[in-house]
Amino acid sequence: MTGLVTAFGSGAMTNSIDDIAEDAQAYFVIGSNTTENHPVIGMRLRQAVRRRGATLIVADPRDIPLTDVATLHLKQRPGTDIALLNGLMHVLISEGLYDKQYVAERTEGFEALEAVVCQYTPERVEDITGVPAEDVRKAARLLARNRPGALLYAMGITQHTSGHQNVMSCANLQMLLGNMGVSGGGVNPLRGQNNVQGACDMGCLVNFYPGYQKVIDEAAQKKFVEAWGKTGSTQVGLTVVEMINAAERGEIRGLFVLGENPAMTDPDVNHARHVLENMEFLVVQEILHSETTQYADVVLPGASFAEKDGTFTNTERRVQRVRQAVASPGEARMDWEILSELARRLQDKLGLSADAGPYAGWDYSSAEEIFTEVAALTPSYAGMDYVRIDQHGLQWPCPDAAHPGTTFLHKGTFSRGLGLLSPVEWLPPAEEPDAEYPLVLTTGRVLYHWHGGTMSRRAAGLNEIYPEPLVEINPVDARALKIKDGEMITVTSRRGTVTARAEVVDRPDPGVVFMTFHFQEAAANLLTIAALDPVAKIPEYKVCAVRVEAN
Numbered sequence: 361m362t363g364l365v366t367a368f369g370s371g372a373m374t375n376s377i378d379d380i381a382e383d384a385q386a387y388f389v390i391g392s393n394t395t396e397n398h399p400v401i402g403m404r405l406r407q408a409v410r411r412r413g414a415t416l417i418v419a420d421p422r423d424i425p426l427t428d429v430a431t432l433h434l435k436q437r438p439g440t441d442i443a444l445l446n447g448l449m450h451v452l453i454s455e456g457l458y459d460k461q462y463v464a465e466r467t468e469g470f471e472a473l474e475a476v477v478c479q480y481t482p483e484r485v486e487d488i489t490g491v492p493a494e495d496v497r498k499a500a501r502l503l504a505r506n507r508p509g510a511l512l513y514a515m516g517i518t519q520h521t522s523g524h525q526n527v528m529s530c531a532n533l534q535m536l537l538g539n540m541g542v543s544g545g546g547v548n549p550l551r552g553q554n555n556v557q558g559a560c561d562m563g564c565l566v567n568f569y570p571g572y573q574k575v576i577d578e579a580a581q582k583k584f585v586e587a588w589g590k591t592g593s594t595q596v597g598l599t600v601v602e603m604i605n606a607a608e609r610g611e612i613r614g615l616f617v618l619g620e621n622p623a624m625t626d627p628d629v630n631h632a633r634h635v636l637e638n639m640e641f642l643v644v645q646e647i648l649h650s651e652t653t654q655y656a657d658v659v660l661p662g663a664s665f666a667e668k669d670g671t672f673t674n675t676e677r678r679v680q681r682v683r684q685a686v687a688s689p690g691e692a693r694m695d696w697e698i699l700s701e702l703a704r705r706l707q708d709k710l711g712l713s714a715d716a717g718p719y720a721g722w723d724y725s726s727a728e729e730i731f732t733e734v735a736a737l738t739p740s741y742a743g744m745d746y747v748r749i750d751q752h753g754l755q756w757p758c759p760d761a762a763h764p765g766t767t768f769l770h771k772g773t774f775s776r777g778l779g780l781l782s783p784v785e786w787l788p789p790a791e792e793p794d795a796e797y798p799l800v801l802t803t804g805r806v807l808y809h810w811h812g813g814t815m816s817r818r819a820a821g822l823n824e825i826y827p828e829p830l831v832e833i834n835p836v837d838a839r840a841l842k843i844k845d846g847e848m849i850t851v852t853s854r855r856g857t858v859t860a861r862a863e864v865v866d867r868p869d870p871g872v873v874f875m876t877f878h879f880q881e882a883a884a885n886l887l888t889i890a891a892l893d894p895v896a897k898i899p900e901y902k903v904c905a906v907r908v909e910a911n
């Protein structure tokens with residue numbers, strides 16, 4: 361889900377943590393609560409600002425810990441990022457502040473971009489986003505004056521029906537500033553889980569084989585069918601929400617859920633739970649019981665990260681070894697062992713074993729064997745093996761055994777040659793506030809909990825620090841609704857309703873409320889909308905319309 365494919369090929373940081381922390385003169389953090397959700401990177405940003413005076417611009421609809429040290433906070437309305445980014449580019453172009461040489465030598469499409477962004481005057485941008493026109497100008501000038509600059513984004517940018525276009529907009533801005541292909545620059549999606557980058561690299565995306573080789577590309581198809589036999593898929597698959605919808609239509613009868621808790625984390629979760637309940641056959645491979653295992657016909661016990669051997673790929677494309685630290689309890693086995701055995705039995709049952717190919721079998725005896733196979737079939741991993749990654753890991757692309765790995769991408773040239781500036785128009789979110797549901801709900805995370813809470817809510821210390829769900833609401837709205845800080849309130853959307861305690865704070869502006877999705881007793885996803893970005897298919901978790909009432 362988070363494997364959003366950007367204009368630059370794959371959803372990965374173009375740069376590295378060290379080069380950003382050390383060489384960037386400016387940071388533009390948009391839709392990333394970095395200190396709470398990527399604390400190591402958040403700490404490096406804070407240090408860069410405090411110790412060497414780097415410029416920090418935060419664009420976020422809420423006050424977040426980073427805004428305390430920011431040079432400037434642009435507090436846009438949720439779902440208005442494209443207008444804001446176009447406004448910044450408007451100023452860069454109209455004031456002649458963009459990197460003209462870079463744009464001429466390394467990019468194409470400038471005229472088309474200019475034609476669109478020239479309509480986003482700072483005054484019009486203020487109308488759409490709520491950010492004062494003067495701050496839009498100030499931000500553009502700061503970014504132009506302090507280069508190289510790194511743009512960092514996370515779910516505040518991607519979890520929208522315009523998520524894919526939001527990312528393109530970020531890329532446009534960084535190209536105009538000449539910030540691509542340089543140390544301390546780049547467009548940097550901070551990846552969420554410890555190994556979501558690795559899962560995407562391995563081909564756990566609907567449209568890619570390992571290493572972002574396209575499933576629809578004929579040469580790639582040929583390679584993988586030759587290597588894997590008929591089991592090598594040649595069709596683009598369905599994403600999470602698409603699967604739920606297909607199951608409802610009767611097109612999917614069985615579901616295998618591995619390391620996910622969709623009964624808590626899918627959007628419009630009343631609907632998702634209903635579909636899970638009616639699934640003819642549901643297998644859940646888990647380390648713990650969750651809201652989703654309650655619907656399962658079979659639960660397969662997986663081993664946790666500390667009980668695993670293999671590799672994780674972190675957010676800066678660094679492939680690293682992970683070693684089993686403790687034995688797994690009971691019958692639990694590593695996820696790949698369970699999958700291999702299941703696949704072996706299925707192959708026998710379906711008579712596919714005879715279907716040859718050097719890697720058609722599932723008789724792996726170690727994670728290393730799987731790694732070697734992937735490296736053999738994947739150019740960006742071709743130069744890696746367990747010996748080479750042992751000490752510090754290696755950052756892909758690493759095309760051959762002598763290659764040192766890649767700190768930052770797009771040096772000298774983009775993979776397509778010239779960087780394409782692609783104009784993007786702002787469009788409103790799928791659901792906007794109205795008389796019946798007058799407030800915008802945006803959802804996200806806090807430092808102390810993790811997603812559906814399956815793991816973090818079992819930790820006594822974390823529950824002590826952050827024991828219950830809170831709804832952040834601005835004092836202006838609270839006063840109008842006669843809600844006091846700490847009172848129980850009801851939040852209702854077109855899809856569901858939850859009750860939780862109000863935290864009356866000016867972290868969000870009037871008109872915006874914020875909830876986390878960590879607590880099953882007030883599951884924010886009962887409220888969210890399952891509207892998808894048409895390209896990336898990511899749900900619009902960051903905007904829906906709600907009504908709030910005192911209890």
Ligand SMILES: Nc1nc2c(c(=O)[nH]1)N[C@H]1C(S)=C(S)[C@@H](COP(=O)(O)OP(=O)(O)OC[C@H]3O[C@@H](n4cnc5c(=O)[nH]c(N)nc54)[C@H](O)[C@@H]3O)O[C@H]1N2
Binds near residue numbers: 392422802
């Ligand atoms: N403690 C903790 N850390 C985590 C996780 C966790 O659950 N707990 N989850 C991990 C995972 S998988 C992920 S994907 C990352 C997510 O990391 P983040 O994306 O940083 O987390 P979120 O809290 O979802 O959202 C980030 C910010 O987006 C802002 N936002 C809301 N609406 C908008 C909008 O319309 N535009 C913009 N620009 N910003 C908006 C929110 O106010 C919030 O500050 O965190 C990872 N790290």
Ligand SMILES: Nc1nc2c(c(=O)[nH]1)N[C@H]1C(S)=C(S)[C@@H](COP(=O)(O)OP(=O)(O)OC[C@H]3O[C@@H](n4cnc5c(=O)[nH]c(N)nc54)[C@H](O)[C@@H]3O)O[C@H]1N2
Binds near residue numbers: 552627647
């Ligand atoms: N409203 C709202 N909803 C959101 C988001 C949001 O910002 N707002 N963010 C979305 C995002 S970015 C994400 S990534 C998703 C996360 O959604 P999920 O991935 O569904 O959330 P988790 O709670 O992390 O669930 C992972 C499950 O895997 C289990 N597990 C942990 N380790 C292992 C292992 O090694 N093997 C196996 N087999 N299981 C394991 C855990 O016990 C847990 O139950 O939520 C999405 N949902």
Ligand SMILES: [Mo]
Binds near residue numbers: 362552553
């Ligand atoms: Mo995520």
